[in-house]
Amino acid sequence: MFIQFLVWFLLLGSSSVASQQQDVDFTYNGFRGVNLSMDGLAQITDRGLLMLVNTTNQQVGHAFYPHPIHLRNSSTGNVLSFSTTFVFEFWQQNPRFAGPAMAFVISPSKEFPGAVAGIYLGLFNRTNIGNSSNHVFAIELDCLQNKQFNDINGNHVGVDINDLKSVKAASASYFSDQENQQLNISLNGGQPLQLWVEYNGEEKQINVTLAPFNVHKPRIPLLSFELDLSQVMVDPMFVGFSSASYVLPISHYILGWSFKMNGEARDLTLSQLPKVPITTRKRSHRLSIVVVSVMASAILLLILISIIQYIVKRKKKFAEVLEDWELDYGPYRFKYKDLYIATKGFKDKELLGAGGFGRVYRGVLPTSKKEVAVKQVSHTSRQGEREFIAEITSIGKLRHRNIVTLLGYCRRKEELLLVYEFMPNGSLDKFLFDQTQTKTNLNWCQRFQIIKSIAAALLYLHEEWDQVVIHRDVKSSNILLDEELNARLGDFGLARLYDHGTDPQTTHVVGTLGYLAPEFCETGKAHPPVDVFAFGAFLLEVACGRRPIEGEASEECMVLVDWVILCWSKGRILDSVDPKLGLNYEEEEMELVLKLGLLCSHSIPTARPQMRQVMRYLKREISLPDLTMLGLRTAIDDCTSFLPSKGFHDVSSSWSSYPRSQMTDPSSVEESVLSEGR
Ligand SMILES: *[C@@H]1O[C@H](CO)[C@@H](O)[C@H](O)[C@H]1NC(C)=O
Ligand SMILES: *[C@@H]1O[C@H](CO)[C@@H](O)[C@H](O)[C@H]1NC(C)=O
Ligand SMILES: *[C@@H]1O[C@H](CO)[C@@H](O)[C@H](O)[C@H]1NC(C)=O
Ligand SMILES: *[C@@H]1O[C@H](CO)[C@@H](O)[C@H](O)[C@H]1NC(C)=O
Ligand SMILES: *[C@@H]1O[C@H](CO)[C@@H](O)[C@H](O)[C@H]1NC(C)=O
Ligand SMILES: *[C@@H]1O[C@H](CO)[C@@H](O)[C@H](O)[C@H]1NC(C)=O
Ligand SMILES: *[C@@H]1O[C@H](CO)[C@@H](O)[C@H](O)[C@H]1NC(C)=O
Numbered sequence: 001m002f003i004q005f006l007v008w009f010l011l012l013g014s015s016s017v018a019s020q021q022q023d024v025d026f027t028y029n030g031f032r033g034v035n036l037s038m039d040g041l042a043q044i045t046d047r048g049l050l051m052l053v054n055t056t057n058q059q060v061g062h063a064f065y066p067h068p069i070h071l072r073n074s075s076t077g078n079v080l081s082f083s084t085t086f087v088f089e090f091w092q093q094n095p096r097f098a099g100p101a102m103a104f105v106i107s108p109s110k111e112f113p114g115a116v117a118g119i120y121l122g123l124f125n126r127t128n129i130g131n132s133s134n135h136v137f138a139i140e141l142d143c144l145q146n147k148q149f150n151d152i153n154g155n156h157v158g159v160d161i162n163d164l165k166s167v168k169a170a171s172a173s174y175f176s177d178q179e180n181q182q183l184n185i186s187l188n189g190g191q192p193l194q195l196w197v198e199y200n201g202e203e204k205q206i207n208v209t210l211a212p213f214n215v216h217k218p219r220i221p222l223l224s225f226e227l228d229l230s231q232v233m234v235d236p237m238f239v240g241f242s243s244a245s246y247v248l249p250i251s252h253y254i255l256g257w258s259f260k261m262n263g264e265a266r267d268l269t270l271s272q273l274p275k276v277p278i279t280t281r282k283r284s285h286r287l288s289i290v291v292v293s294v295m296a297s298a299i300l301l302l303i304l305i306s307i308i309q310y311i312v313k314r315k316k317k318f319a320e321v322l323e324d325w326e327l328d329y330g331p332y333r334f335k336y337k338d339l340y341i342a343t344k345g346f347k348d349k350e351l352l353g354a355g356g357f358g359r360v361y362r363g364v365l366p367t368s369k370k371e372v373a374v375k376q377v378s379h380t381s382r383q384g385e386r387e388f389i390a391e392i393t394s395i396g397k398l399r400h401r402n403i404v405t406l407l408g409y410c411r412r413k414e415e416l417l418l419v420y421e422f423m424p425n426g427s428l429d430k431f432l433f434d435q436t437q438t439k440t441n442l443n444w445c446q447r448f449q450i451i452k453s454i455a456a457a458l459l460y461l462h463e464e465w466d467q468v469v470i471h472r473d474v475k476s477s478n479i480l481l482d483e484e485l486n487a488r489l490g491d492f493g494l495a496r497l498y499d500h501g502t503d504p505q506t507t508h509v510v511g512t513l514g515y516l517a518p519e520f521c522e523t524g525k526a527h528p529p530v531d532v533f534a535f536g537a538f539l540l541e542v543a544c545g546r547r548p549i550e551g552e553a554s555e556e557c558m559v560l561v562d563w564v565i566l567c568w569s570k571g572r573i574l575d576s577v578d579p580k581l582g583l584n585y586e587e588e589e590m591e592l593v594l595k596l597g598l599l600c601s602h603s604i605p606t607a608r609p610q611m612r613q614v615m616r617y618l619k620r621e622i623s624l625p626d627l628t629m630l631g632l633r634t635a636i637d638d639c640t641s642f643l644p645s646k647g648f649h650d651v652s653s654s655w656s657s658y659p660r661s662q663m664t665d666p667s668s669v670e671e672s673v674l675s676e677g678r
Pocket of ligand 1 (some may be wrong): 035036066
């Protein structure tokens with residue numbers, strides 16, 4: 001019975017001791033062997049560090065003093081005073097990117113089911129945050145500015161009640177007694193820091209003080225204000241820490257912790273505190289150095305890459321195709337870059353004209369400041385290109401005062417650029433036909449001079465140079481005028497470019513309708529009479545001021561040569577003369593040019609004179625043969641298959657009504673012409 005009483009007494013006694021609320025007072029200088037309630041990632045490391053979270057992302061870590069604490073006076077219900085201090089250190093892989101917070105927590109439970117990591121600190125979730133039934137009091141050490149929680153910045157200390165919207169917060173700093181001023185601290189600085197939290201239950205005042213490790217507790221707290229915790233505290237409560245990792249690797253360490261009810265927490269023995277592994281710390285430095293240097297080199301690399309890309313792009317832009325065989329033509333090759341610069345990037349403003357073979361641009365060569373015309377020839381056939389280039393460069397060697405000098409070429413992908421001397425007055429056709437342009441009307445004297453010049457040029461090409469050069473595309477638009485209106489023959493051999501890649505024997509004929517010799521239409525073979533035929537058309541153009549074929553003219557006037565023959569057959573050849581000339585021309589010269597034009601336009605190649613003869617006719621060294629002796633047939637009859645528009649076929653039937661009384665059997669004429677021509 002006595003024993004029973006004794007046991008009862010002892011039990012009562014011990015329970016009465018507990019109910020007497022013996023002041024909780026503990027000090028941990030390091031956590032080795034310490035009994036803490038932990039969950040999540042929280043652990044005590046071998047060194048005795050309390051690690052709340054390690055580098056695993058989006059996890060929580062809780063560490064609590066295992067025993068409940070009675071923070072209220074059991075009889076009065078007042079919240080009692082308490083004081084705590086701890087040393088902590090954050091380690092973050094990249095200090096420039098802040099992680100979330102850790103907090104000193106007083107809560108009714110050691111567990112937080114449903115609490116979320118990251119910004120919720122492992123204390124709350126979206127539904128329960130801010131609810132007064134949480135009864136959570138926390139001091140947050142926050143490295144992340146969360147607008148959602150009205151955070152003042154990304155480096156602050158805040159007092160939280162049931163919420164992460166702090167009751168009060170201050171930028172991490174401390175009052176230095178030595179320097180007598182407030183100094184900023186980085187929570188994330190990779191250095192241990194010490195925090196003091198003191199609550200005076202009677203005065204209902206809370207002080208929060210932060211300081212670097214080894215610095216005495218500052219006289220002036222970081223936060224000091226009146227706070228009634230009676231609504232927050234229930235009985236009993238638990239004290240501890242909560243932390244959560246986020247998307248960046250972080251580690252939150254507590255090095256030492258001291259807590260005391262109703263009194264000042266005992267000082268920590270700083271020298272005894274475990275140290276955050278030097279490797280981690282160094283690593284943080286080394287890592288940050290590595291990160292910085294990696295980033296720096298990445299940026300450098302990016303810059304380098306973009307420079308290289310720019311160069312490559314530029315190189316590609318200005319890339320040219322150079323093959324071995326082209327080395328022989330070195331001097332004639334132009335750099336694409338130079339031509340690009342010369343033509344201001346092939347600007348439309350520099351466009352001189354556009355034709356079937358491509359566009360022609362005016363340009364000024366960057367080094368020599370020489371004015372040039374750059375012709376962009378688009379072609380897809382790579383076969384035969386070599387021959388063409390060879391031909392082009394041999395043409396480049398041609399030197400005649402009535403030939404536009406080809407200065408060189410540039411080959412690039414599907415593009416061929418030909419560089420010519422610049423002819424300020426443009427092409428002859430504009431002077432002859434273009435009514436809109438206010439070009440000076442060429443008088444007969446100028447026209448006759450132009451005719452003689454082109455004849456001289458063709459003679460040079462056909463007979464006077466090393467090789468026989470067939471121009472293939474003699475026409476007024478290919479005759480260019482220099483500043484003194486001297487005529488120059490340009491655009492050599494471009495028609496051939498379209499022949500390349502196919503069997504020369506079976507090529508389709510490319511040239512300009514109205515200038516095409518009928519035999520060229522049939523065989524596709526170029527020989528000097530082809531140029532002579534075109535020269536004939538050209539003569540008539542210059543004399544009549546009309547194009548060889550004019551679709552809009554009346555039926556009988558449509559084909560120039562036919563019309564001139566018509567006039568001539570009526571004995572009134574001068575009726576075909578360009579009305580713009582009025583009567584201001586030498587009748588004899590005009591008649592000569594018109595008749596020579598008809599003679600050169602003969603459908604039978606051998607009936608046409610050679611250029612040497614043409615020159616002699618023009619110089620009046622010999623007189624023209626009687627045209628009535630020649631079978632004058634229209635070339636169009638033989639080349640109707642090349643007529644481009646449907647309308648031509650319809651009209652061509654009407655040509656059959658055209659009087660051909662003068663026409664004789666070609667074969668008989670051939671002989672007479674041959675004998676005369678040679
Ligand atoms: C730690 O505290 C808990 C709760 O009081 C107890 O159950 C456990 O045995 C203690 N462990 C150690 C190692 O003291
Ligand atoms: C973090 O801690 C947990 C448990 O404490 C452990 O399983 C995990 O491997 C740790 N991760 C790292 C990266 O240290
Ligand atoms: C609780 O309050 C009563 C009355 O004010 C006081 O006598 C007692 O000491 C207090 N207890 C503690 C543990 O502070
Ligand atoms: C939020 O937390 C509370 C209490 O911890 C829990 O009961 C609730 O289920 C949680 N809500 C969500 C959405 O996780
Ligand atoms: C606060 O939480 C309690 C218990 O979880 C719940 O009954 C109450 O509705 C919540 N209040 C608000 C405002 O969410
Ligand atoms: C300290 O930090 C605050 C907030 O970031 C800033 O406004 C202040 O200029 C800083 N003071 C010093 C001395 O760097
Ligand atoms: C808070 O700090 C002030 C000095 O700034 C001091 O007077 C006061 O006693 C402190 N209160 C507590 C609870 O430590």
